[in-house]
Amino acid sequence: MNKPILELQGVKTIVNKGTSSETTILKGLNLKINEGDFITIVGTNGAGKSTLFNVIGGNLHADEGKILHNGQDITNTTEEQRTAFLSRVFQDPKLGTAARMTVAENMLLATKRGERRHLIPRKLKSNMDRFTKLAATMNNGLENRMNTATGALSGGQRQALSFLMATIKRPDVILLDEHTAALDPHTSLNLLHATNERITKDHLTALMITHNLEDALEYGNRLIVLKDGEIKADFNAEQRKSLTPEKLYTYFEG
Template identity: 45%
Template structure:
């Protein structure tokens, strides 16, 4: 499904701020994999996701989605394969447009946008039903501008948008990190529900070790632009936070340094 071959990414090459954010990283995801990604700040988690999404091009290596080489494919063209939810709730939706209009935009991902109607009456009815499944009461405020929604509501809508047109790969970039714990749990629950319903291949970054363990069938840990740990199957099911910390210390040769990841 996703094949990442030895990709590297250098930020600010040739300057004092030069940083090798990804170092010949390889990763293969199978169809239906739900992979959680953890790692400290600066480990390269978001860089990996952005490389796949095409926010910029990688410095070396190649990326294949469903056997299509997307390494030099622009972000908006690549979007037809991808559903994305960002860390910042503001980033995934157009604040000045209605919930319905945002969903309509997402439903046209990967299609030619011509002079047909931007949203039809029939679509609105369909979106109402979908919003009902979120259980946030949004189905009654379908034309409300997204900017008026709370962070959690916006992330839930963004999730719906990401999955409206079934993506080959769902990219979740710490999408619950900016939410309060209760809302985060609710959004995560919705995530699980949607991923299961559509059997989506998913790459989810999280700061929270417990979440990383509780969700998905495979867990990878990153450090310094490398994947230092890759656990799946039964081994992952039995995993505890203590195990993870220990494994990290062994794999990376240092203590896990992120308090938030431990306490969260």
């Protein structure tokens, strides 16, 4: 039995508290994320998927329940404190990278995650080989643009850089928030393949939100369906084998 790297116990989030529009988004969520889990998450619009990531990431606080990291209660820690073990890639390629800095500088910055940030040019030079090799694993020419300002990259290259930055320090948990959704089909598939390769080869722990049911079934070792702020289904690798996109779709109905 794997030990959970992250655990949510009865997590509730309530917005607009005390007003007529008070809403409970997550309704007492229980979730154990084991080391090496690669979980795909699907659910209708408004099911609470991003809220789940916000609550794990510390951008939103749980109104009830607990969040444990390696058994330690982190419920009341800040987003910044959680960056020491957690990283997130958003849908928007503009988030997650500094536009005016070069690809290599952004990567160096990412190696300082959770630490005091000092850019030391000498360190950039000595890391260039490693960074270039890492960039080449994304299969989209990023390795030829190491000294280019990030704002001048294509959306796919920028998103690939965000992913590399999120994984460069080997966080305990990576949150992928529809990170390929804003890309064209070819670029999106390329990034998904690179993502999958990196996560499985390096045995990283990741959660990936997607609206593509085929992708949800193809990648990862576990699939969660969120509905109305609750976990409707949690399939392990074995159970997933008998699922099809059509069967999965039935969880969205009603």
